[in-house]
Amino acid sequence: MTEVKSVTAALLVIGDEILSGRTKDKNIGFVADYLTNIGIDLREVRIVPDSIDEIVAALNGLRARYTYVFTTGGIGPTHDDMTADAVATAFNVEISEDPRIISVLLQWVKPEDLNEARRRMARIPHGAELVENELSKVPGFWIGNVIVMAGVPAIMQAMLAAVGPKLEVGPRTVSLTITAGNVAEGTYAADLSAVANLHPDLGIGSYPSMADGRYNNEIVVRGKDAEKVAEAAAKIEAFLARLQAEKV
Amino acid sequence: MTEVKSVTAALLVIGDEILSGRTKDKNIGFVADYLTNIGIDLREVRIVPDSIDEIVAALNGLRARYTYVFTTGGIGPTHDDMTADAVATAFNVEISEDPRIISVLLQWVKPEDLNEARRRMARIPHGAELVENELSKVPGFWIGNVIVMAGVPAIMQAMLAAVGPKLEVGPRTVSLTITAGNVAEGTYAADLSAVANLHPDLGIGSYPSMADGRYNNEIVVRGKDAEKVAEAAAKIEAFLARLQAEKV
Numbered sequence: 001m002t003e004v005k006s007v008t009a010a011l012l013v014i015g016d017e018i019l020s021g022r023t024k025d026k027n028i029g030f031v032a033d034y035l036t037n038i039g040i041d042l043r044e045v046r047i048v049p050d051s052i053d054e055i056v057a058a059l060n061g062l063r064a065r066y067t068y069v070f071t072t073g074g075i076g077p078t079h080d081d082m083t084a085d086a087v088a089t090a091f092n093v094e095i096s097e098d099p100r101i102i103s104v105l106l107q108w109v110k111p112e113d114l115n116e117a118r119r120r121m122a123r124i125p126h127g128a129e130l131v132e133n134e135l136s137k138v139p140g141f142w143i144g145n146v147i148v149m150a151g152v153p154a155i156m157q158a159m160l161a162a163v164g165p166k167l168e169v170g171p172r173t174v175s176l177t178i179t180a181g182n183v184a185e186g187t188y189a190a191d192l193s194a195v196a197n198l199h200p201d202l203g204i205g206s207y208p209s210m211a212d213g214r215y216n217n218e219i220v221v222r223g224k225d226a227e228k229v230a231e232a233a234a235k236i237e238a239f240l241a242r243l244q245a246e247k248v
Numbered sequence: 249m250t251e252v253k254s255v256t257a258a259l260l261v262i263g264d265e266i267l268s269g270r271t272k273d274k275n276i277g278f279v280a281d282y283l284t285n286i287g288i289d290l291r292e293v294r295i296v297p298d299s300i301d302e303i304v305a306a307l308n309g310l311r312a313r314y315t316y317v318f319t320t321g322g323i324g325p326t327h328d329d330m331t332a333d334a335v336a337t338a339f340n341v342e343i344s345e346d347p348r349i350i351s352v353l354l355q356w357v358k359p360e361d362l363n364e365a366r367r368r369m370a371r372i373p374h375g376a377e378l379v380e381n382e383l384s385k386v387p388g389f390w391i392g393n394v395i396v397m398a399g400v401p402a403i404m405q406a407m408l409a410a411v412g413p414k415l416e417v418g419p420r421t422v423s424l425t426i427t428a429g430n431v432a433e434g435t436y437a438a439d440l441s442a443v444a445n446l447h448p449d450l451g452i453g454s455y456p457s458m459a460d461g462r463y464n465n466e467i468v469v470r471g472k473d474a475e476k477v478a479e480a481a482a483k484i485e486a487f488l489a490r491l492q493a494e495k496v
Contacts, residue, residue: 021280032269045295079441117437189365
């Protein structure tokens with residue numbers, strides 16, 4: 001049996017506005033779906049404030065642990081945008097204006113409007129590659145295993161679409177959802193645990209929800225091996241059928 | 249001048265389903281709003297998988313840094329619910345069935361249906377207090393500075409409402425939003441930076457967005473001193489009026 005090498009990632013969301021509740025994050029769910037879909041396992045998410053020290057500490061913790069670290073937020077022209085400086089500090093490299101980004105900026109602002117603030121958006125750590133931005137043009141960047149993207153969801157999505165095809169990916173996680181319907185979690189937990197014990201290489205989760213006073217539970221089986229996922233799902237369907245029959 | 253003592257918090261979201269994208273988190277924004285509103289500053293959020301080791305490491309990192317740590321998820325009856333065990337491990341205390349929770353469970357399940365799985369929901373670390381749950385009755389718990397809540401949003405909200413009034417709170421953060429409208433961030437960044445430099449004790453953020461091809465930017469001033477917040481906001485409104493006049 002060949003060992004399956006997972007490609008992993010963390011997402012670092014940067015911004016006071018998410019922590020204060022002023023802005024509701026829309027990037028975490030999108031990035032989670034996107035990475036899962038291309039074969040990268042998102043293993044951790046952190047949200048930190050606009051603070052160089054906090055961003056550097058989180059970056060250095062995460063980039064040592066995961067194949068990739070994605071960041072969102074903090075790359076605009078205002079004083080509260082400090083992600084590029086934090087990334088340079090984390091990698092201990094210089095930061096300066098990148099002529100490639102100055103050229104991009106000059107495509108949409110007149111030379112006389114290219115003030116110091118706008119030039120800030122061209123400051124990236126030395127050695128970084130650009131991450132294209134089809135939507136609003138000013139690029140993100142990529143250095144080491146860290147990929148730096150905008151916080152505005154539509155722009156973040158444009159950057160993710162540009163960088164995604166260039167990433168190393170592993171086998172995709174296959175996922176099957178089984179509707180447990182009105183069978184209570186406490187009723188099927190023992191059977192589910194037995195299936196989980198037989199399949200330690202799969203992730204098996206139980207997700208309760210209620211609608212109109214009835215349970216609407218779902219069980220999800222996730223793993224790299226589609227056959228094993230299907231096998232475990234079949235066992236779960238079998239015990240659910242038995243439990244439902246017992247209820248009648 | 250008396251020093252203002254901030255009360256701080258971190259939120260730890262527990263669950264594979266958030267990291268895979270299967271479930272879109274609805275708790276972070278709610279907790280952020282709730283805490284901000286009662287005078288607790290949310291400083292960090294982490295999302296970790298259903299893994300005892302990951303939960304313990306995150307808990308021990310966060311509880312040393314912040315006044316409170318809130319957790320959501322992983323307290324149901326199934327095998328993938330491991331938050332209570334992780335909290336007991338983090339605090340290095342025993343865990344066992346709490347007779348108070350067994351009583352609660354017996355109010356809604358028949359004694360013959362109180363199987364091992366359902367009894368799991370009564371297992372909490374020794375020394376923990378209960379966090380009431382008006383909605384589905386099975387409580388969360390509170391030990392040291394860690395408050396453990398359900399992941400289902402409506403139940404989490406019920407628990408937060410129960411525990412909120414018992415928390416130590418600091419001065420509320422006051423926030424003013426100024427509409428910068430169609431003035432570009434790059435146009436007002438220098439003026440905004442000057443105001444931010446004059447008010448190092450305030451958080452001043454610029455949040456760009458676009459609608460129908462026009463900027464719809466907002467500037468937010470946040471701080472504990474309402475007078476200083478208003479003062480900074482007035483300066484911002486003044487330079488925005490000047491910049492808008494210059495545009496015409």
